[in-house]
Structure formats: C-alpha cells, structure tokens
Amino acid sequence: MRALIAVDKFKGTLTAAQVTDHLRPALEGAGIRVDATPLADGGPLFPARSSAGGFSLHEAPVTGPLGGTVTARWALRGEQAIIEMAEASGLALLQRQGGSVDPASARAATSVGTGELIAHAVKAGARSIVLGLGGSATTDGGLGMLMGLGAVVFDAHGQRVDDPRGALGRATEVDMSGPLQLLDGIELTVACDVDNPLTGERGAAAVFGPQKGADEQTVEELDVQLAEFARLLKAQDTAGLAGAGAAGGMGFAALVLGAHMESGADLVLDLTGFDKALAEADVVITGEGRFDVQTLSGKGPAVVIDRAHRADLPVFVVCGSADPDVPREGLAGLFQLTDKAPVEQAMSDPGPVLTAVAGDLAAAVLSCLR
Ligand SMILES: Nc1ncnc2c1ncn2[C@@H]1O[C@H](COP(=O)(O)OP(=O)(O)O)[C@@H](O)[C@H]1O
Numbered sequence: 001m002r003a004l005i006a007v008d009k010f011k012g013t014l015t016a017a018q019v020t021d022h023l024r025p026a027l028e029g030a031g032i033r034v035d036a037t038p039l040a041d042g043g044p045l046f047p048a049r050s051s052a053g054g055f056s057l058h059e060a061p062v063t064g065p066l067g068g069t070v071t072a073r074w075a076l077r078g079e080q081a082i083i084e085m086a087e088a089s090g091l092a093l094l095q096r097q098g099g100s101v102d103p104a105s106a107r108a109a110t111s112v113g114t115g116e117l118i119a120h121a122v123k124a125g126a127r128s129i130v131l132g133l134g135g136s137a138t139t140d141g142g143l144g145m146l147m148g149l150g151a152v153v154f155d156a157h158g159q160r161v162d163d164p165r166g167a168l169g170r171a172t173e174v175d176m177s178g179p180l181q182l183l184d185g186i187e188l189t190v191a192c193d194v195d196n197p198l199t200g201e202r203g204a205a206a207v208f209g210p211q212k213g214a215d216e217q218t219v220e221e222l223d224v225q226l227a228e229f230a231r232l233l234k235a236q237d238t239a240g241l242a243g244a245g246a247a248g249g250m251g252f253a254a255l256v257l258g259a260h261m262e263s264g265a266d267l268v269l270d271l272t273g274f275d276k277a278l279a280e281a282d283v284v285i286t287g288e289g290r291f292d293v294q295t296l297s298g299k300g301p302a303v304v305i306d307r308a309h310r311a312d313l314p315v316f317v318v319c320g321s322a323d324p325d326v327p328r329e330g331l332a333g334l335f336q337l338t339d340k341a342p343v344e345q346a347m348s349d350p351g352p353v354l355t356a357v358a359g360d361l362a363a364a365v366l367s368c369l370r
Pocket residue numbers: 009010011012013014288289290291294319320321337338343346347350
C-alpha cells in the first residue's frame with residue numbers, strides 16, 4: 001500500500017517538508033509506504049524544489065532588487081534551466097537585505113537581476129528556460145529584466161538610462177535588440193499562477209503593489225507608467241493577456257520576448273515526475289494552509305486532486321483550515337487542524353495538532369483502501 005504526499009506549505013506556520021514529516025510516521029506506523037513529491041506553483045524556491053527532478057543547483061551573483069549584489073540559485077538539467085525571479089528580485093530577498101518595504105522601494109525595486117540570471121543561464125548553455133514568477137519586490141513591468149538581458153533605455157532627453165532602479169518612470173525609448181539577439185533560438189516558458197493583466201483594477205500595481213509597499217498614490221503612478229510602457233513597446237494587446245501582470249509585470253515583458261505561459265503547478269509536477277510517482281501510488285494526500293476557493297483555481301493542490309482523479313485514485317486533503325463553502329465532492333476525506341484544536345493553538349503550535357490529525361488520516365487511508 002503506497003501513499004503519495006504532495007502538499008504545499010501552510011503559509012506562516014509549516015513548510016511543505018514539515019507537513020510531510022509530521023504526516024509520515026503515522027502512515028508508516030499503519031504499514032503504508034510513503035512517497036513524497038514537491039509541490040510549488042512557480043513561486044519562491046521553485047528551482048530548489050525542482051532539483052527533485054534530477055536538476056543540479058547552481059548559484060550566480062546578480063543585482064538585487066534595490067541594487068547591491070545577491071547570490072541567486074538556479075537549476076539546470078541538460079539544456080533546460082529553471083529560474084526563479086524571486087531568487088534575484090524577490091520581496092523576501094529585499095527584506096533580508098535590510099531594505100524597507102515602502103512607497104520608495106515599491107517605485108525603485110528592479111527586476112534587473114532576473115535578466116542577469118537568465119543571461120547567465122544562456123551563457124552556461126541553456127536552450128530552454130522555465131521562468132517562475134511570483135513573490136517579487138518589483139512593479140517595473142519587467143523593464144529591469146530586459147535591461148539585464150541587454151536592452152538599452154533612453155529618457156525624454158535622449159539620455160541613456162543606466163540605473164534600472166526607477167527606470168520605468170523615465171523610459172521613453174527602449175532598444176530591444178540586445179535581449180532579442182541573446183534569446184534567439186531559446187525557448188522561454190513562464191510558470192505563473194496568477195491571471196492578472198498588466199494594468200487597471202486587476203493589474204500588477206493595483207493588486208500586488210500594496211504588498212510591496214506602494215500606497216494609493218504610488219499604485220496610481222506605477223499603473224500609469226506600466227500602461228505607458230506597454231504603449232512604448234507597441235504591445236497594448238499583450239498587456240491585456242492573463243498573466244501579464246504577474247511578478248510586477250514581468251509576465252508582460254516575458255510575453256513580449258515570445259515566452260509562452262503555463263500553469264506553474266502543472267509545470268512543477270511535470271518537471272518532478274509526478275505522474276510516474278502517481279502510477280505507483282494507491283492513494284494521494286495533498287493540502288495547504290487554507291483550503292479555499294483560491295485553492296481550486298489552479299493552485300498546486302487543485303492540480304494534484306485533478307491528476308489523482310484522472311488516475312482513479314482516492315485523494316485526501318490535509319489543511320490548517322477549510323472554507324466550509326468549498327465543495328468536497330470527490331475527496332476521500334478532508335482533515336483540518338482546526339477540527340482538533342482552536343485556531344490560535346493550531347497556528348501557534350501546529351506540530352502536535354498535525355501529528356494528531358495524521359493519526360486520523362492514517363486510519364481513514366487504511367479503511368479507504370480495504
Ligand atoms: N497551522 C495552521 N492552522 C490553521 N490555519 C493555518 C495554519 N497555517 C496556515 N493556516 C491558514 O492558511 C492561511 C494561508 O494560506 P495558504 O493556503 O497556506 O497560503 P496561500 O493561499 O497564500 O498560498 C493562513 O492565513 C491561515 O489562515
């Protein structure tokens with residue numbers, strides 16, 4: 001009897017690996033063999049998790065979101081590279097560097113390091129590049145990334161803009177020949193799980209700007225700059241596409257470079273050989289911190305549930321808490337920490353609560369497979 005665990009983190013309380021580690025003993029104690037596979041949606045740590053699929057991890061020095069040098073990890077398997085924009089231009093990275101998250105940093109933060117990282121992978125021999133978006137510090141429309149790939153930017157006075165910080169507000173002309181030449185013949189795939197357009201009410205600045213420090217006025221300014229940038233590149237149609245607003249508009253810049261967009265969750269499962277592990281499993285366990293409507297809109301656990309169903313396998317969900325309105329048909333069972341303990345306790349000391357849930361889960365798995 002084999003169970004395949006593919007859980008996401010319980011944000012703020014347990015990493016995916018910790019959730020797996022708490023579930024494993026009870027299942028193994030009940031005589032169930034446990035396999036575990038990483039689950040991510042293109043967000044932070046995407047390359048590290050993808051090392052499960054035979055990738056080797058590499059590091060490169062690149063420019064951080066507010067300048068300086070940061071060490072970014074990336075992964076390579078043959079000629080395929082995995083790059084995580086948050087490794088070079090992430091919000092967590094900015095905070096780790098001691099940067100404050102405020103309107104000034106929301107305007108200045110640049111994705112140039114991500115472009116440098118892509119250029120680095122190309123020089124190392126990558127011919128196919130998967131770029132994971134999300135967790136970014138930036139709202140620069142991916143202009144920094146383009147500069148990191150060799151784009152040349154000019155301001156209204158015809159002066160060259162060399163500093164990528166805040167370049168979006170100064171750019172009136174962008175020479176794209178550098179990036180287009182560098183990426184000629186290279187397949188670029190964007191792993192992305194948000195479907196926001198570049199601008200407007202659901203755009204990069206309005207929806208994700210505040211978490212990067214933007215106040216109301218900064219959101220408005222950035223939104224205008226992003227719209228202007230799309231006009232500059234004669235790519236207004238591209239700006240309206242789903243995912244163009246991911247990672248501060250890096251989705252847009254990637255699309256302009258000819259990238260195709262895929263679901264991050266699907267991509268990670270493919271890269272890590274999920275279907276092979278599924279073929280050997282009798283039951284699947286997935287979950288995340290909050291099982292809600294967002295989960296079902298293409299996030300990692302939803303993709304796992306879908307694939308398990310297609311393979312005709314029972315699937316259990318383990319979560320911190322679940323939205324009672326989310327449909328549960330088709331699930332073999334749903335276990336929430338808040339069924340075992342008050343939410344405060346489940347959040348402040350989740351380990352023992354999850355261990356108790358694991359006991360119930362193991363019993364349910366056994367009876368489901370009998
Ligand atoms: N140990 C826990 N017990 C109960 N609820 C939790 C626990 N850990 C996380 N959560 C809930 O999950 C939420 C985070 O949702 P999650 O699905 O992990 O991330 P996201 O949806 O942002 O990817 C938290 O705000 C909290 O409501």
